[in-house]
Amino acid sequence: SAVISQKPSRDICQRGTSLTIQCQVDSQVTMMFWYRQQPGQSLTLIATANQGSEATYESGFVIDKFPISRPNLTFSTLTVSNMSPEDSSIYLCSVRTGGNQPQHFGDGTRLSIL
Amino acid sequence: AQRVTQPEKLLSVFKGAPVELKCNYSYSGSPELFWYVQYSRQRLQLLLRHISRESIKGFTADLNKGETSFHLKKPFAQEEDSAMYYCALRGNTDKLIFGTGTRLQVFP
Numbered sequence: 001s002a003v004i005s006q007k008p009s010r011d012i013c014q015r016g017t018s019l020t021i022q023c024q025v026d027s028q029v030t031m032m033f034w035y036r037q038q039p040g041q042s043l044t045l046i047a048t049a050n051q052g053s054e055a056t057y058e059s060g061f062v063i064d065k066f067p068i069s070r071p072n073l074t075f076s077t078l079t080v081s082n083m084s085p086e087d088s089s090i091y092l093c094s095v096r097t098g099g100n101q102p103q104h105f106g107d108g109t110r111l112s113i114l
Numbered sequence: 115a116q117r118v119t120q121p122e123k124l125l126s127v128f129k130g131a132p133v134e135l136k137c138n139y140s141y142s143g144s145p146e147l148f149w150y151v152q153y154s155r156q157r158l159q160l161l162l163r164h165i166s167r168e169s170i171k172g173f174t175a176d177l178n179k180g181e182t183s184f185h186l187k188k189p190f191a192q193e194e195d196s197a198m199y200y201c202a203l204r205g206n207t208d209k210l211i212f213g214t215g216t217r218l219q220v221f222p
Binding site: 100 | 148160163200209212
């Protein structure tokens, strides 16, 4: 399966600031996704990162809060904007290499907001 | 609505005992079901998917459409099976719906 590198692995941020998380894949993939895992909870899809166009957001998530870029088939970024303590979560990138393949996940970014 | 239910937050067994982690789903069409596992300090990784019909690390899962279930089973648990297990569903889109997860503890 594809090797997924996610940076940073963790960060502690001040409220009101923004952080950009990067996801790099070692091969071209058709689909890239961003998930959030809040403390003690399951994974929730934030959005699907579309190459060359705007991301597709799930209900409850908006572009102004979670802008996403996907400039090519191997790279995507998620920005968490104007952070508050409620944004303290693990953010995960996942990819599908194509066809009927399953999703594979990065290591995640553990984000804490003070 | 699409939903995945894992009724047990924690399942504790002794080494060598059988294990069954329950997963029920709600979906009107023909879903694809997955089990993902997260060992301590490791990334979430795919354990198995129903269309593969294979056994991974001794685990199996059969999709029961009548009961809308996809329970994960292993006849003899090992200590190294201790981890967090997530059941997930993919419907007619690429979106994965996850259950809340079950933590399996296998005692020596």
